[in-house]
Amino acid sequence: MVELVARRLMVAVPTMLAVILAAFFLMRAAPGGPFDAERALPPEILLRVEQAYGLDLPVHQQLFAYLGDLVTGDFGPSLKYKDKSVADIIAEGLPTSLLIGSASIVLALGVGVGLGVWAALRQNRAQDYSVMGVALIGVCVPPLVMGPLLQLLFGVQLHWLPTGGLQRDRYAIQHLILPVVTLALPQIAVISRLMRAAMIDALRSNAIRTARAKGLPEAAVIVRHALPVALLPIVSYLGPAVAGVLTGSFVIERVFQLPGLGSQFVVGALQRDYTLVMGVVILYAALIIALNLAADLLYRVLDPRVRG
């Protein structure tokens, strides 16, 4: 186990370094600096500004300085919000994004697994086809379509739920329902399809035939013998699911005007706030790599066939 963790870390750490390097050089290669949009500054002032942010140093010195700061959790100053550091901005936005993201994952897992099992137990019957049909629609209707449509239906037409206006630090459940559901839907679609296929496979296995032959009640066969095996593909899908939810949060936070990290990332990208964009990319990449690692290890713990 320890050896396995070490081996996985040997992939994860270089991956993380590659992400940081790629982000760093991509941002440096950008035509036009972050101060271009403003009124043309006199050269001496521009020099002073660049000195203040360390942009006048040779590139490799900038890189090492940045790496050194990263280790201590310092993402540097934001280039656009003059009085804030990137860490401040992340601290402001991350709780909202994490709350919505984790709620979506939990919802997607619960509903997706439930629907998948239900469809598998009624394979090739009407219920199965309807669940899989809805799942296919879920795949074809991305959050950027579903979000505004749900807003239009439940917010503008029916007046059941607000269309946005969540305040930071004052979370109200009615503001969270639509964003969380919108974000979870595509994942529900994927998870229920995966779960259905895995469950059908599991139910065909010899272990299940044995369990039934022993005379176990059908409920015990499904819950104790089929379900644990069928859940394995879902565990390996957790990494991609988290990546999907984080990506979707960029759109959702814009649609529902949520004060999260995703909308700050997009604004930062449009305004060429190098340090902010890099900070968010690195943070999210670290999050996803760590969760992939965790899912991988969890898989090995759960599946005796690959334990070793």
Added chain:
Amino acid sequence: MSVDAVGEAPPPQSVQPAAPPAPAGPAPAPRGRSLWDDARRRLRRNPAAMISLVVLGVLVAAALFGPAHWVHPVDTLYRDRVAIPPTLENAHWFGTDAQGRDLMARVLFGLGVSLLVGLVATAVALAIGVLWGAVAGYAGGVTDMVMMRVVDVLYTIPFIFFVILLMATFGSNIVLIFVAIGAVEWLTMARIVRGQAMALKRKEFIEAARASGASPLQIITRHIAPNVVGPVIIYATLNVPVVILAESFLSFLGLGVQEPLTSLGQLIATGAREMERAPWLLVIPALVMFATLLCLNFLGDGLRDALDPKDR
């Protein structure tokens, strides 16, 4: 889905060169049913896939010929007819937008841009992925290990971030969108092709072909290529909607195609801002996008069932 199981060719084909793509010259022996004949027959029996094919044909034709022949040009501003709902009057079937442009013309144009992005970016992904996977699969050994480890590492990185980063740093232009999205989507293709190449090079019918004196070129074109083409077509079809989604994602955030160009994603983003006043600006592009993606997915699933008899 067991991709590796696809390479089940009709076994003694090497003796009777009834190469399906181009049956050149009269075949001396009675011609057996090829993989492609079978696939075509199976696809024709799949109503969802056939309907999707027809709908897609209509959509593609509309996107190709619509903008030039529709009564309203894309960029005409009707200042006296701003944001009117869908009506038969003046042939504004989909209504007009907040600037007084005909929505039908805009949707046709945007659909064309979305489809174009989907096709070109998929072509980019195919080119990189097939090359990478084929080299890794044929070479084997250390080369294979290193190349696939690179794919593994890239897989764990959320690449859409880098597409956003690219768009933010270099400003968005449509060529960059093609390249950026294509460069992100090649990983799965590389894995599929590598698996195929590895499996095929050990297959008996390849050995039989070699034993009966077929040249390497003949083996590749007659036996290996047709067997790799199947999964490649399936994946490419299923990749087009993924790319269309990625483009609409970027456009929605304001990082994709820019005015005066438009795409379905951008139309939806604009519609979302106007939905209280003019809901049709959101609903119509959303429905067109939904239909396009649904048909592409149905067609892809149908092709998989048709070309991959073992996977049903």
